[in-house]
Amino acid sequence: xxxxxxxxxxxxxxxxxxxxxxxxxxxxxxxxxxxxxxxxxxxxxxxxxxxxxxxxxxxxxxxxxxxxxxxxxxxxxxxxxxxxxxxxxxxxxxxxxxxxxxxxxxxxxxxxxxxxxxxxxxxxxxxxxxxxxxxxxxxxxxxxxxxxxxxxxxxxxxxxxxxxxxxxxxxxxxxxxxxxxxxxxxxxxxxxxxxxxxxxxxxxxxxxxxxxxxxx
Numbered sequence: 001x002x003x004x005x006x007x008x009x010x011x012x013x014x015x016x017x018x019x020x021x022x023x024x025x026x027x028x029x030x031x032x033x034x035x036x037x038x039x040x041x042x043x044x045x046x047x048x049x050x051x052x053x054x055x056x057x058x059x060x061x062x063x064x065x066x067x068x069x070x071x072x073x074x075x076x077x078x079x080x081x082x083x084x085x086x087x088x089x090x091x092x093x094x095x096x097x098x099x100x101x102x103x104x105x106x107x108x109x110x111x112x113x114x115x116x117x118x119x120x121x122x123x124x125x126x127x128x129x130x131x132x133x134x135x136x137x138x139x140x141x142x143x144x145x146x147x148x149x150x151x152x153x154x155x156x157x158x159x160x161x162x163x164x165x166x167x168x169x170x171x172x173x174x175x176x177x178x179x180x181x182x183x184x185x186x187x188x189x190x191x192x193x194x195x196x197x198x199x200x201x202x203x204x205x206x207x208x209x210x211x212x213x214x215x216x
Contacts, residue, residue, distance in 0.1 A: 011214065015205060017066060033119070034067070036139075037069070037070065037071045037074045038066075038067040038070045038071055039070075040070070041071060041074040041077075041197070042066060042067075042070050042071025042072045043073075044070065044073045044075065044077075045060055045061070045066050045069050045070050046061070048069075049061050057076075072151070078182060081095060097117075116132055124181065129140065129147070129186040129188070130146060130147055131144065131145075131147075131187045131189040131190070131191060131193070131194040132144075132145050132147055132161075132184040132186055132187060132192060133184070133185035133187060133210075133211065134161065134163055134165070134177060134179050134184060135146070135183065136165055136177060139202075142199060142211065143165050144165070144166070144183065144187075144194050144197060145163035145164060145165045145177065145179075146163065146164045146165075146166070146191065146194065147161050147162070147184075148162045148163070148164055149161070149162045150162070150181070151178075158180055158181075159181040159182075160178050160179065160180055160181070161179050161180075161181055161182070161184060162176065162177075163176070163178075163179050163184070164176055164179060165175045165177060166195070166198050167198075168198050168199070168201050168202075169198070169199050169200075169201060171195055171198050171199060185210060185211065185212065186210065187209070187210055188206075188208065189206055193205075193206045
C-alpha cells in the first residue's frame with residue numbers, strides 16, 4: 001500500500017468520524033430525553049389502559065406505542081401545567097407549593113436556587129447585556145458568561161455582576177464569577193446564540209463579536 005493510499009484512508013476515516021459524531025451526540029440526547037419522558041409517562045398510560053376496553057388496552061400497552069403515548073401525555077400535562085400556572089388559582093397553588101418546599105431545609109436550597117436561576121435568566125438586567133465576555137481564566141483570554149444579577153459594593157459603591165460561565169460542551173456545569181461591571185465586555189448575542197456557541201465548542205457562532213472592553 002502506497003503512502004498516498006494510507007493518507008487517503010486516514011483522511012476518509014477522520015471525515016467519517018466528523019460526520020458521525022454530531023449525529024451520535026444528537027441521538028444520545030434524543031434517546032435520553034425520549035427514555036426519561038417515556039418512563040415518566042408510562043404510569044399514566046397504564047392507568048388509561050385499565051379503564052379502556054381490552055382491545056384498546058392491548059394496543060396501548062405495546063412497548064413502542066406505550067412510549068409514544070407516554071411522551072404525548074407528558075407534553076399535554078406540561079401544556080396544561082403552563083396554562084394553569086397563568087391562572088389565578090394556578091399562581092396560588094404554586095405559591096402554596098413554594099411555601100411548603102421552603103419549610104424543608106435541603107429541598108429549599110435546591111428548589112429555590114434552581115427557580116431563582118431560571119427566573120433570573122428570563123429577566124433582562126437593567127444596566128448590562130445578559131450575554132457578556134469576561135477575562136477568564138485569565139487575560140487576555142475571554143469566556144462567554146451569563147449575567148444573573150448585579151450588586152453594589154458596600155464600601156466603594158462599585159457595581160459588581162454575578163456571571164455564570166457555562167462549560168463546553170455541557171453548559172449545565174460551570175463557574176460563578178463576581179466581576180466589576182467595567183470589566184465586562186458586552187455582546188449583542190442572545191442566550192440561544194450563546195448556548196449554541198458553547199455547546200458546539202465555538203463551531204457555530206453569530207457573525208458578530210465585540211472582543212474589546214469598550215462600553216457602548
